[in-house]
Amino acid sequence: MTVTTSPLLAVRALTVRYGAAQALRDVTFDLAPNSALAVLGPNGAGKSTLARALSGLVPPVAGSFALDGRDLTGQSPDTIRRAGLVHLPEGRGVFPTLTVMENLRMATACDRRGRAAAVDRAFEIFPVLRERQRQAAGTLSGGEQQMLSLARALMVDPRLVIADELSLGLAPRMVDVVFESLRRARAAGVAVIMIEQFASRALDFADRCLVLQRGRIAWSGDADRAGPELLRRYLGEATAA
């Protein structure tokens, strides 16, 4: 018997231009519920543009995308977030002068009881944040700030998180923390699109992989089939590590 699941995310011929420059061309793929996709590619390949288009920050000039069968093309970032697609942009996305607790409380629009329950859930996934709840977010370590950013994203019960270069600039130990946090998000039922310039860890984490080159999909397939040769071919020595 073949079991077919309908995709969580269906992207069709998505095309984005910045003025005359075409940053994303004809990008088509499906993402299954609770799965993880690594989006790889050299600088300027269109990885962040894909994230920005899917989160409503840049309007596509052609193509479409749907979450759970609901067409979200051209919708506002707020509508897309409320539909369950959350984008964690490069950089931290936390309010540095507010405490950890204030940052978490602000991330949900629930009433007081719902909010307290959501904060408790976040502390269960990220116990370190409970210990640091009264600390200003700006004084957390880089990895802890990424954890807070992810915890804030999970407060709205997303179906899909797009993590854009979450490990950028972090010390190796903090990169471990970020990957562990994303693993916990997956364990909680969330699908992940991981944008990474450095490939091997992303491929360990992901089920599927998509390589972008000059805005087009150059390769896509199972993450464990994206071997060193393929990575060297598309990403070069520096980023295949």
Ligand SMILES: Nc1ncnc2c1ncn2[C@@H]1O[C@H](COP(=O)(O)OP(=O)(O)OP(=O)(O)O)[C@@H](O)[C@H]1O
């Ligand atoms: N706001 C913008 N205006 C004009 N061109 C842009 C803009 N943002 C990105 N681009 C161009 O679009 C192309 C894709 O950029 P994008 O940031 O998506 O690449 P990327 O794969 O995320 O690169 P990196 O790994 O360096 O972050 C690049 O050529 C970039 O210069």
